[in-house]
Amino acid sequence: MRNHTSAKAPFLLAVTVIVSLFMIAPMLLSVMAGLVNNYSTGLKSGLTLRWLGEVWENYGGTVGWSLALAVACVIGTVLLGVPCAYALARSRSRGARIFEELLTLPVAVPGLATALALILAYGQLTAFRQSFAFILVGHIVFTLPFMVRTVSSAFERDDLLALEEAARSLGANFRQRFMGILVPAVFPAIVAGSLMVFTLSVGEFNLTWMLHTPLTRTLPVGLADSYASMRIEIGSAYTLVFFAVILPVLWGLQYLATLIQKRHGT
């Protein structure tokens, strides 16, 4: 296939290569900056793992918290979002349609505004304000629409309606058919939604930056802090840590999701 296209479309190939290089260059530079002794003198100054060590010392905790927060966010959006998606998919009322629109609002509204509203409403609850739960709530508000949209479109399929009726005709009560039939049938959609929520939560900055305290920092917030207050080499090394930690996790999850979707494939 490559032989056919490359011979006939040199222009497309050139564009692809140029765009790819343009996009990869900053990543490569950033990675390099985190591994050299002095960014201004470049590779000549020699390679080092010193900066990585410093990042781990200063910001190591943010990695674990970010991952934990993302997992909690996935659990939260599944518990809240799947029943909500079902209710929205089955309701034909106007109220449900309006609610669906409102649900996507946090995606459109700048994260800063959402965060400010949360602080205004719950900022006085000190224990809550100073815990990771506060950030978790922000993340759930922001990611919930992605879970609900993905899963409710799966619930709306005609074959799901028929499956539910079949289960009813066999005597299954609501709990039995929801947990035993419907959730397994939309499981691939739940997995896809979870993956999206996890990814969004790990990278979320706007909201988190407003909601964090010096003791509750996530990886992106720590990244911003290091860029602002540390040497450029440390900031770059931090980016490298981000890649090293997040990419394998995302790949692993993606692989798992594909596996599950294949097994459940209809």
Added chain:
Amino acid sequence: MELERVPIDIANCAKTYADGTRGLQPTDLHVQAGEVLALLGPSGCGKTTLLRLIAGLESPDAGSRIVFGGQDVTQRPVEHRGVGMVFQSYALFPQMTVAANIGYGLRIRGVAAAEEQRAVGELVDLVRLNGLENRRPAELSGGQRQRVALARAVAVRPRVLLLDEPLAALDAKLKESLRDELADLLRRLHITAIHVTHDQQEALAIADRLAVMRAGRIVQVGRGEDLYRAPAHPFVAEFLGRVNRLEREPGAIAQGVVRLGGAEMPCPAAWQSHANLLVRPEDIEVNTPQPGWGAATVERRTFLGDRVQLHLRVAGQPLLVADVGRDTPFAPGDSVGLRIHPDRLMTSQEANA
């Protein structure tokens, strides 16, 4: 497998949807215990609505009554109605194996695993799915899926079995063989069953009695053969087969006869005043011109394999279609004689409905 069998009584059952459309006009229907009844009609005639009302998947208008063997089930939801249902798409649970699908109803009733296994084994034998117990629905053919759906529906020992277009998802060739298989299975189960279809052949092959429906009403109920031979309504005649329309001019009505290409035959007494009568293509006899037979000219000959269809031009009548034996020698342009036995004439008007 011995199943309970109960009669079904439906009285004054109607369905008006939220937007005001009437899905079903007030309907009465009696189904005998152990009988297979087909609800037959074109799409939108209300047959599926009636089936869903009987199932309890829709709630009927106030004043409706649905009784299963003496027990009023009108207010009971489908979960507690004791019906088994085979859906058009079969609605098999995709993540479960064949055995798990069939055993689902028993499992959620809390039946012991050993008992479930025994019942599933018996059903697998009954619908001849041996060796496929651990397959998933996606790995089965259309006919196998249909049998899983049937086995799953009867596993919970329903009082009434409901089938919603059970063969519509299959291709034509397979349909014919599975039709007989399904008919045979229903006889062996000997369960009260209601079968919705738009295919008259399927209804004739499977059901003991047919209820022909149109525009939210049951037009006529009866044995397939009776409905085919003596429909009380022209819609039934047309839906259950093909018909020709014979015209009678005022002179013929006054004399009480039907004129056909110069010949006369007596008009059945009940329809003396009707200006039109119906006759099926296979009830028109065609032969060489002879005294006492009507005269006609062949306009077109279509060879259909098992029979030949002739289009006949007859003076004073619309173009008639006749189905004759495949060895018939007549070709376009030939003059032929035709005859219709008066017993084979059918009414073109609704009988005081």
